[in-house]
Amino acid sequence: MIDRRMLMTGLPLLAAAAPDRFAALRRAITAVERSAGGPIGISLLDTHTGERFGHRANDRFPLCSTFKLLLAARLLHGADKAQWAMAERLPVTKADMLFNAPFTEKRISGTASLLELAEAMAVLSDNPAANIALAKVGGPAALTAWLRSIADQTTRIDRNEPEMNNEAPGDPRDTTTPAAMLATSRALVEGRILSPAARRTLFGWMQASKTADTMIRAALPPGWQEANKTGAGSWRARNIVSVITPPGRKPIWVAAYLFAGKSELAERNRQFVQLGRAIVESVG
Numbered sequence: 472m473i474d475r476r477m478l479m480t481g482l483p484l485l486a487a488a489a490p491d492r493f494a495a496l497r498r499a500i501t502a503v504e505r506s507a508g509g510p511i512g513i514s515l516l517d518t519h520t521g522e523r524f525g526h527r528a529n530d531r532f533p534l535c536s537t538f539k540l541l542l543a544a545r546l547l548h549g550a551d552k553a554q555w556a557m558a559e560r561l562p563v564t565k566a567d568m569l570f571n572a573p574f575t576e577k578r579i580s581g582t583a584s585l586l587e588l589a590e591a592m593a594v595l596s597d598n599p600a601a602n603i604a605l606a607k608v609g610g611p612a613a614l615t616a617w618l619r620s621i622a623d624q625t626t627r628i629d630r631n632e633p634e635m636n637n638e639a640p641g642d643p644r645d646t647t648t649p650a651a652m653l654a655t656s657r658a659l660v661e662g663r664i665l666s667p668a669a670r671r672t673l674f675g676w677m678q679a680s681k682t683a684d685t686m687i688r689a690a691l692p693p694g695w696q697e698a699n700k701t702g703a704g705s706w707r708a709r710n711i712v713s714v715i716t717p718p719g720r721k722p723i724w725v726a727a728y729l730f731a732g733k734s735e736l737a738e739r740n741r742q743f744v745q746l747g748r749a750i751v752e753s754v755g
Contacts, residue, residue, distance in 0.1 A: 474485075492753055495526045500526050503742045504694050506730025509569060509707065511742070514649035516657070517754070518723035525592050532728035533637040535736040536640035536682075537710050538628055538645070539592040539651065540612075544659045545608050545617050546589045547749065556728035557586040561607065567599040571683055575599040593676035593700060598632040605631060618655065621664050625651035638704040640730075642697035647750035650674030656712045676712065685724070685740045690747025694718045707731050717754055725750065 495513075503511050550557045560582040563575050574591035575583065576599075583591075588604045591597035608614055611628040618626050629635065629644040637645045658664055660674050674702070677698035688697045695717050702710040709729045716722040727746060729740055732753035 476654065477682055480493075488737075491520065494750040495752040496524060496746070497526075499745045502755060503729070507729060507734065507739065507742050509730045511628060511729045511746075512530070512649040513725065513727045514653040515726075515744070515750070516724045517721075518724065525650065525693070529647040529648050531643060531648055532710065532730055533630075533702075533704055533708045534626070534628070534647050534652075535598045535636050535646050535704055535708050536598075537647070537700050537702040537712055538626075538635070539596060539624070540656060540673075540677070540700035541628075542588040542601060542608070542614060543593045543619065544605055544665065544673055545667055546585050546604060547673060548588075548617070549608065550585070551666045551669055555585065557589070558584050560584050561603055563599070563603065565601060569598045570603075570682060572593075572597055575603075590676055590732055593673070594679045594681055596682050596701065600633050610658075611635070621655070621658065623651055623655040626655060630735055635702045636702075636708070638707045638730075648727075649726040649728050651661045652712055652728075653724055656726065657724050660714070674714075677712075683711060683713075685737070686743035687715065687750070688713055688749035690744045690751060691715065692751060696749075703736055703739070706733045709736070709743070711743060715750065720754075723750065 496633050500511060508578055510527055511534050514525040514528040516544040549555050555592060563577050563581055563583050564580040568576060573595045574597045576634065588600040591600040591709040592604065603612065605614065611630055614628045660670055677700055680699050682701045683699045691697055695715065697715050699713040707730055711727050714722050714726045714749050715725065729739060
């Protein structure tokens, strides 16, 4: 049967455009970049539907403390391969101390196990714990080489804390892309790089994270769960790798990297609340 509208116009009918499921997220990104005064890169994978979303997903951004998720995974992987034991203890000295040492400052002149250091990095973002552990795995170049061995050809670690909190525009050192970080983090938590026990441990640390309560997590409805690892520079960078699990649904993986104009941390955190609300709306 020929549609009456076709007879009237002489033109074939076009299928109705599919609704843009991520329209709310696109609007939020525009608002964030305007408000923050700088770019944000996002890579998103909805594992329930298989849908993906990206914005500046292949641009480089400073890793900041999101690298600690990778370092914690490297420690677990080394233990899986009998390169060391997570019970091995390393000395903690006063010379190791820097800003943000909630765990290690209590261990000065004592020791901490690799398991304790990894947990302190992942849950509390303890900086001395990261430097001690980074030395154990062979330093920044060795950690980068391990990333290459697990198929991450993008992420690079060049320095220790705190120098690696790179906020120099265009400097490739200590950077990743949202797409690369999402792929690697998901491979570590859900893939076969780590043993099942190590995967559970790593994800458990992300669930216990204490550094993101005023970011995406603050926008989630009751019953939604979120696990994460965050990072922050002094004035510009704010980052998160987030696993959002709505009730009765497979998770949504998000890697979001902000490079704002100069602003306080609390202001940068608020930008991620907007993103969280838009993600909820997109899933809805």
